[in-house]
Amino acid sequence: MTLRLDADETDALRRRAQAEGTSMQDVARRAVAAYIRTHESDDALRLVIEQQLARFAGAVEWLGRWQD
Template identity: 40%
Template sequence: MGMTLRTSDEQTEALRRQAAAEGRSMQAVALSAIDEYIARRAHTERVDAALQRVVADEAGVLERLKNA
């Protein structure tokens, strides 16, 4: 599915420079950035979920440590 992405002049120029530096198209660089953003967000969500499980599972130990 296609989409139109509107960027500021500054963003477009920065993207153009980055694409030229990498020898890639602006589209390839933008798609890579989107993929990295999505992966980073998914990772953060997994870490947050794991932390919540640990806190719930170890609530008693954490409470004892807090009061030690």
């Protein structure tokens, strides 16, 4: 895999790596891992919501028509 960054992104990544005393590759790898962890939980939540909406579709529809 090749990661292409523009000059500003490369400079920011280089500064972050230097500040942490690590490589640019390590900073990028940790950023990707954090992104994946965050979005995997979003996917799991979305799946549960979709399943439960299907399960309770009639009740949700009824509540949508309910008025005081």
